[in-house]
Amino acid sequence: GAVVSQHPSWVICKSGTSVKIECRSLDFQATTMFWYRQFPKQSLMLMATSNEGSKATYEQGVEKDKFLINHASLTLSTLTVTSAHPEDSSFYICSASPVTGDDQETQYFGPGTRLLVL
């Protein structure tokens, strides 16, 4: 159990376009999901906390107008990179915690989405 999926697994886009990444908890409900970004050879950096039915909370230095987060249901959060530029190229990873069960509050991570902006 506790499986998190992401779609797409990789995407290539032109500079100036927008890209949407989906994060789904497949076998549990999650009121809170998290979005991370990871550059090569570096650790994960938290971007924002996605809350179901309310606005996301962004970490310092992360532009909320550039990285739009929507948590429309208890199993789906989306991250939209608007007007993407080459410096946005990175590995984007989401995580989610079950709201019930023995492993509630344990964060499970998705497989990640590789974004390349040309």
Add this chain to the structure above:
Amino acid sequence: LAKTTQPISMDSYEGQEVNITCSHNNIATNDYITWYQQFPSQGPRFIIQGYKTKVTNEVASLFIPADRKSSTLSLPRVSLSDTAVYYCLVRGTGFQKLVFGTGTRLLVSP
């Protein structure tokens, strides 16, 4: 959020036991210790989590001393496929954010 410190890298050979120690001197009373494994171009995979003493599952053991200022992840009889980055994190109760440190890059050789 308690800051964690762990070795940047470790080397081992197949079949050996590997112990990775993490220090978290300012861990709070309600904090849990969680370990993740990450392979290149994949999301972190949950390994084990504990609060105190010893926790064991099918893949690893976690040893936490009484003062909880450190913890040790023990991987029995590692194989080449255990080559990965291992992250030690401290989290509070509730759905709180996780702050990742540098992790420990484990290299298992034949």
